[in-house]
Amino acid sequence: xxxxxxxxxxxxxxxxxxxxxxxxxxxxxxxxxxxxxxxxxxxxxxxxxxxxxxxxxxxxxxxxxxxxxxxxxxxxxxxxxxxxxxxxxxxxxxxxxxxxxxxxxxxxxxxxxxxxxxxxxxxxxxxxxxxxxxxxxxxx
Amino acid sequence: xxxxxxxxxxxxxxxxxxxxxxxxxxxxxxxxxxxxxxxxxxxxxxxxxxxxxxxxxxxxxxxxxxxxxxxxxxxxxxxxxxxxxxxxxxxxxxxxxxxxxxxxxxxxxxxxxxxxxxxxxxxxxxxxxxxxxxxxxxxxxxxxxxxxxxxxxxxxxxxxxxxxxxxxxxxxxxxxxxxxxxxxxxxxxxxxxxxxxxxxxxxxxxxxxxxxxxxxxxxxxxxxxxxxxxxxxxxxxxxxxxxxxxxxxxxxxxxxxxxxxxxxxxxxxxxxxxxxxxxxxxxxxxxxxxxxxxxxxxxxxxxxxxxxxxxxxxxxxxxxxxxxxxxxxxxxxxxxxxxxxxxxxxxxxxxxxxxxxxxxxxxxxxxxxxxxxxxxxxxxxxxxxxxxxxxx
Numbered sequence: 001x002x003x004x005x006x007x008x009x010x011x012x013x014x015x016x017x018x019x020x021x022x023x024x025x026x027x028x029x030x031x032x033x034x035x036x037x038x039x040x041x042x043x044x045x046x047x048x049x050x051x052x053x054x055x056x057x058x059x060x061x062x063x064x065x066x067x068x069x070x071x072x073x074x075x076x077x078x079x080x081x082x083x084x085x086x087x088x089x090x091x092x093x094x095x096x097x098x099x100x101x102x103x104x105x106x107x108x109x110x111x112x113x114x115x116x117x118x119x120x121x122x123x124x125x126x127x128x129x130x131x132x133x134x135x136x137x138x139x140x
Numbered sequence: 141x142x143x144x145x146x147x148x149x150x151x152x153x154x155x156x157x158x159x160x161x162x163x164x165x166x167x168x169x170x171x172x173x174x175x176x177x178x179x180x181x182x183x184x185x186x187x188x189x190x191x192x193x194x195x196x197x198x199x200x201x202x203x204x205x206x207x208x209x210x211x212x213x214x215x216x217x218x219x220x221x222x223x224x225x226x227x228x229x230x231x232x233x234x235x236x237x238x239x240x241x242x243x244x245x246x247x248x249x250x251x252x253x254x255x256x257x258x259x260x261x262x263x264x265x266x267x268x269x270x271x272x273x274x275x276x277x278x279x280x281x282x283x284x285x286x287x288x289x290x291x292x293x294x295x296x297x298x299x300x301x302x303x304x305x306x307x308x309x310x311x312x313x314x315x316x317x318x319x320x321x322x323x324x325x326x327x328x329x330x331x332x333x334x335x336x337x338x339x340x341x342x343x344x345x346x347x348x349x350x351x352x353x354x355x356x357x358x359x360x361x362x363x364x365x366x367x368x369x370x371x372x373x374x375x376x377x378x379x380x381x382x383x384x385x386x387x388x389x390x391x392x393x394x395x396x397x398x399x400x401x402x403x404x405x406x407x408x409x410x411x412x413x414x415x416x417x418x419x420x421x422x423x424x425x426x427x428x429x430x431x432x433x434x435x436x437x438x439x440x441x442x443x444x445x446x447x448x449x450x451x452x453x454x455x456x457x458x459x460x461x462x463x464x465x466x467x468x469x470x471x472x473x474x475x476x477x478x479x480x481x482x483x484x485x486x487x488x489x490x491x492x493x494x495x496x497x498x499x500x501x502x503x504x505x506x507x508x509x510x511x512x513x514x515x516x517x518x519x520x521x522x523x524x525x526x527x528x529x530x531x532x
Contacts, residue, residue, distance in 0.1 A: 014310040021317065091306060093353065095404040114309050114345050116317040 004130050005031040007054035009041040009071060010089075011063050015112060019058070019089075022116070022123040030127060038066035042074060045081060053084060055130045059106075061090040061097060069104060076105040085129050089122075145263050146170040146187055150180040150203075151195040156226065156248070160193060163252040164259070177201030181209060184216050190263060196225035196237060204240045211241030220262045222246065294355055301352035308348060312341045347463075350476035354462060357405060357483045366511055367403045369396035369410075369442075373431065376410045383418045389427040396433045397440050399508045405484045406508075410444070412477035413504050417446035419473070420502075438510050439490070445503040451496040460492065481506070 006023070010016045016034050023032055033054065035041045045053070057075060061068040068088065075081045085107040090097065098109045107129055113119045147169045151157035157173055164171045172187055174180040177198045184192065192210065196203035203223060210216045223237040226248035234245040243262055246255070315338045323331060373393055377384065384391065391414065399406070414429055421427035430445045451459065451466070458464050460482040465475035485492040485506045496502035 012306070012310075014314065018313050018317065091309065093349070094356065112309060114312045114342065116313055116320060119313065 003031060004029065004055045005033060005052070006056050006058050006126070006130070007041065007044060008032055008034045008058040009036075009038070009063065009068060010034060010058075010060045011036045012060070015060070018116065018119050019123065022119040023127075025120065026123055027127055030130070037063050038068065038070050041071050045075070045078075053081060055084070056126065057084055057086045058089050058126060059086055061088060061092060061101070069100065072101065072104045072106060083131075085131065087126055087129060089126075144168050144170055145190040145259075146172070147259065148172050148174055148180055148183050148187065148189045148192040148194075150174045150177075150192060150198070150206075151224075152176060152197070152199050153195070153226075156195075159252075160224075160255065163255055164193070167256040167259075169259070175199075177203065177206040180206055184210060184219060189219055190266065191220040191222060191259060193222050193224055193259070194242075196223055196228045196233065204237050204242075207237065207242050208240045218266070220266055222259065222262060224248065224250065297351060297355035301348045301355060304348050305345070305352060308341060308345045312338070312345050315341055347474050350474045350480075353408075354476050354480055354483065357408075357480055357487070364400055365403065366398050367401050367406055368398045369406065369433075372403060372407045373410060376407050376414065379411055380415055380418065383415060387418050387421060387427050389418050389421070389429060392428070392430045394430075394432040396431070396442065397435075398511060399440060399488075400511045401488045401508065402484075406488070409481045409484050409506070412481050413444040416477060416504075417444060417448055417502070420446075420448045422447070422449050422499075435510070439507040440510060441505060441507050443503055443505045445501065447501040450498045450500045450502055451494060452498055453496075456494055456496065459494070 008016065008019060010019070016036075020032060020034075023030055033044065035044055041057075041059075057071070059068045059071055068090070072086055072088070075084060075086055086105065088097075088101040088106045088109045089112060090109075091112045092098075093111060101109050108125070110122050110125065113122055147164055149157055149161045149164060149171050150173075151160070152175050154175070157175065161171050161173055170187075172183050172189070174183050177200050180192065180194065180198075181201075183189070194203050194206060198206065201209075203225075207221045207223065210219055210221055221242045223234075223242040223245045224247070225233070225245075228234075228237075229247040234247070237245050244258060246258060250258075315334070319331075319334055319338060322334075326334065373396070377391065383389070410431070414431070417429045418427050425447065428447045431443070432445070433440055433442045435441070455466055459466065460478045462479035463475045464479075465473060467473070481504075482492050485508070489509045490507040492504070492506040494502055494504045
């Protein structure tokens with residue numbers, strides 16, 4: 001059985017903590033790995049390649065140095081990760097960001113909530129998007 | 141003689157040149173004499189005169205050609221050219237001179253006083269022109285400055301609301317978390333305090349969020365593409381799903397045209413108008429909202445009609461201003477929705493207004509220019525069958 005896990009790319013500690021708490025309230029069995037910038041996210045994915053890929057990537061867009069779009073583009077172009085759903089989780093209400101995310105292959109675009117209840121319902125939606133099982137065998 | 145106008149007096153016939161020179165000197169002008177076209181041109185370059193009194197028949201370069209050269213060189217084009225001739229007195233010759241750029245044409249014999257008065261009149265005219273163009277230039281600079289400060293202000297509103305949002309989101313989120321987790325340990329009074337913090341921060345967040353969307357509408361140059369409004373309404377209704385199902389609103393939608401504009405912004409207009417129609421419905425009455433379109437002089441007129449509480453005549457204008465609200469906290473909102481609508485519609489070259497009376501419902505109307513391209517369906521709007529979308 002593969003353990004379900006989320007790679008969460010987020011530079012804001014407050015948002016990360018809220019996601020962690022909301023996630024634990026829902027489903028403590030989902031492991032959440034948090035990294036705070038694009039480079040660490042890509043590093044995590046490359047070391048996890050074929051070994052421990054996350055079941056879903058939760059992605060902030062406004063990150064230091066590089067934007068979250070880079071993670072999205074890299075994941076979609078990679079042969080090893082292209083079946084991992086990416087959910088964009090951002091404070092941006094701009095429709096251009098939403099359209100760009102979906103065009104780059106994001107599974108969903110969720111605007112960061114402003115209350116804890118909304119965090120709960122956002123995380124409930126995110127958990128629903130975690131694939132039940134690996135859809136294809138991984139090459140080693 | 142400071143301030144006196146400078147005149148180049150050109151004639152190859154010396155007695156005439158001398159006589160005119162005397163007259164002009166006597167009238168208080170600075171006068172330089174030239175006996176040929178080339179002399180005249182070099183004196184112009186040297187003295188930067190206000191006016192040239194120019195004989196038509198010159199030994200080297202013809203006076204009409206001299207005039208053409210003066211008027212075509214940027215450095216001398218503002219010099220007034222007064223052509224004068226004792227021999228070329230026929231109408232076609234005067235016409236040719238004026239057509240080549242001369243400001244006036246006199247034929248000899250000219251009374252000395254008329255000569256001076258003509259020169260003065262032409263100088264007056266030039267002075268008025270200069271003042272006008274200086275005023276125009278000042279106006280242009282002021283306008284530029286106004287544009288820039290308006291840009292700055294919009295940029296500021298955007299940056300401020302954008303940057304304020306993030307920390308406030310942290311506050312509102314953790315306050316709500318605290319409300320949940322700390323509630324059992326707090327006294328009734330403490331819970332009330334916490335509730336005030338939560339309400340206040342949430343309200344501030346909503347205001348800033350709206351300010352952000354309002355400043356974004358003005359800041360972002362809206363895309364220009366052909367937008368079929370019939371495809372916009374479904375996602376608008378999807379966004380409003382909760383409100384529609386809670387109120388049981390009956391939304392009737394006629395066939396709508398295709399227009400040129402920004403799909404997201406136009407969708408926002410419909411969302412705000414239909415959202416308002418639901419929000420301001422009469423208690424106990426099912427909202428019935430009718431979206432329709434008609435064509436009138438190169439414009440589409442789109443209406444969103446409701447059977448809600450209506451608006452008092454004295455408020456029909458102010459409701460389109462930002463943060464203007466007619467209701468207290470009993471109906472939530474920040475008062476930015478209609479301001480956004482107005483901004484979007486005006487940016488699309490249209491107008492927005494409302495026809496309403498208390499208790500009689502409201503009809504919000506806006507116009508959008510017709511698309512010039514003969515794109516899909518929109519131009520051939522025939523007997524629209526009303527489709528009804530109803531959710532329970």
